[in-house]
Amino acid sequence: MSTVVVGAGQAGAQVAATLRKDGYDKPITLIGNEPEPPYHRPPLSKAFLLGSAGETALHLRDESFYRDNAIELRLGTWVTGIDRSAKEVRLVGATLAYEHLVLATGARPRPLAVPGADFDGVLPLRSLADARELRERMASARSVVIVGGGFIGLEFAAVAAAEGREVTLLEVGERLMGRSVTEQVSRYFADAHVDRGVRVRLGTGVVEFLGRRGDVTGVRATDGQTHAADLVVTGVGVVPNSELADQAGLAVNNGILVDTSLRTADPRIHAIGDCARFLSAHLTVPVRLESVQNAVDQAGHAGRRIATGEARPYRELPCFWSDQKGIKLQIAGLSTGYDHVQLLGDPAGGRFSTLAFRSGRLVAVESVGRPAEHMAARRLLSSGRELTPVRAAAPDFDLKTFTADTAGLTA
Ligand SMILES: Cc1cc2nc3c(=O)[nH]c(=O)nc-3n(C[C@H](O)[C@H](O)[C@H](O)COP(=O)(O)OP(=O)(O)OC[C@H]3O[C@@H](n4cnc5c(N)ncnc54)[C@H](O)[C@@H]3O)c2cc1C
Structure with missing residues (x-):
């Protein structure tokens, strides 16, 4: 019996790597329909377009990584169906049995x-x-x-x-x-x-x-x-690749629906990354996120759970970045439904952060040209410590100092 991962993208490659790192010693098969080994998508709209990144530089890992870790990589291969009662996936002309199945099928352009x-x-x-x-x-x-x-x-x-x-x-x-x-x-x-x-x-x-x-x-x-x-x-925008789950009778609604531990209603099947809609600890409604951090963190969570049986809920803070030819935006948290914004810094100078509040609670921090503030925001939002709009509006307010104080790192 083995773990089969459908989708050899960011999330699929990471879940295979985590399984091995966390001691999973049964066979792992990573199946992707693209001909290339798993690669980074972010440079496709940045350095790769400009010609400053070659194709090999896009690969997430050397091919030797999959070989050395006994991860069977099947590229250019479509999974066409799931038989949940037989615990098998269907490929063209073949079937493959699984003990655990991870759907990491991503999304396609709308x-x-x-x-x-x-x-x-x-x-x-x-x-x-x-x-x-x-x-x-x-x-x-x-x-x-x-x-x-x-x-x-x-x-x-x-x-x-x-x-x-x-x-x-x-x-x-x-x-x-x-x-x-x-x-x-x-x-x-x-x-x-x-x-x-x-x-x-x-x-x-x-x-x-x-x-x-x-x-x-x-x-x-x-x-x-x-x-x-x-x-x-x-x-x-994109459409999540959720047809396999749908055809297998799993719940689908703008993504494959999973619980707080990223499992579908079938305990042997997880869904992670762009294709999964989950109940985030940082929102009250289920959400589907499209970011590298989300794909990697969810893969880490699902991989650990399968390898070790650890059963805690997924709670990672959502983070995003975008690089628009030298203007770098970093986002910690989700600003959905925000009703108040506090600006820190000077947009005219190209370096600022916005603190987004919902009902008096800090829910997201967006930073342009302020990476240290972004890191502080990640720590603050993950800690759950309260920052009120009044405190954030004080003329002497400094996000990095406030966060360091929070962590007990300064006097
Ligand atoms: C151009 C571009 C730029 C981006 N820039 C950023 C950025 O700056 N920052 C950031 O955080 N995020 C960025 N993203 C988003 C990020 O790349 C995605 O969120 C991430 O790749 C999601 O990983 P995933 O594994 O869920 O999906 P994917 O990486 O899409 O992998 C899913 C894989 O599964 C395959 N698949 C689907 N169905 C089947 C099937 N039935 N059988 C076999 N294989 C199947 C797909 O073809 C695909 O290869 C960018 C995305 C793009 C496209």
Whole structure:
């Protein structure tokens, strides 16, 4: 009997590594449908696009790691079904028995359902194959339109503008990264991108893509304008890969539903990373998070649980980062539902943090160019110690000192 991991991405590779680190001595099979060994996705919208990171540098671990740790890596292989009563997964032409099954299937780009979305040159950005194609097309592109002002769209916009392309970014919402950050941070990034020459159009969606002989030539937007484009990047969110769980009769609702220990209703099946929707200790409603930290921490938790039987709830603080060509945003916590923001520092100088409160409780800290403050925020939010909006607004308030005092590190 063995542990089978479906999805050889960030979370899948980490759960296999944790199982071995924590003493699991039965067979482990890590199955991924992509042809490459597990790799880092964040550089795909940053250094890799710029050509400053090669493909081997993207690999999460050397191939020898899987060999040395007796982790059987099956690449280019789709898992097509789960038979829960037989405790088997189905591959094309084969089945594989499991004692424990970990679903780490990630997510795929949300398709944009508008006419012309199938023209050549309209592309998403999720995989290494996508990034290779985008890098190649960007080399000869003059005008780039980005649909979606979330992290990936903005990171791509920053790179394209730095490479001298004419860049237009359309965001249907009224602000950038609207699902993930406070208004103050949205505004700061909108100004920064405009300063770098990106034409940011808020409250603007796509009516249709225009094309000639199958190639995209432009985008007709909901504000009536037409934007020329020989490359369009769509970054309008993702859809979790939850079909396997659904077909196996497990609960699915915007992700595979798991309990506080990341287990599905079937005690032999965990789900982790981008595909899992879980009850976070930091929110009152189930949430699905898309970040490296979440994938790695959840993998560590599930791996430890399977290897050692340890049964404590998952409580890690959610953290995110985004690097938009030199402007680094770090987020600790979840600002969802915030009702008050305290600003620390000076956005005009490019170094500040925002403290987001919900009902008088600190729920998230966003830092731009202030890594030490981000680290302090992680410690503070993880400690559970209270910081009131009044205390945070005091002229002498310093987050690092307050956190160090909290930890009893200073007098
Ligand atoms: C361009 C880009 C930039 C990003 N930048 C950042 C960043 O700056 N900071 C940050 O924190 N996060 C970033 N992220 C998000 C982060 O990479 C993801 O949250 C993380 O990769 C999630 O890991 P995962 O293992 O859950 O999913 P994935 O890494 O997507 O891995 C899932 C794997 O499972 C495979 N799979 C799915 N179904 C099957 C099946 N049936 N059979 C076999 N294999 C299957 C998928 O093809 C995929 O290879 C970025 C993501 C992208 C795309």
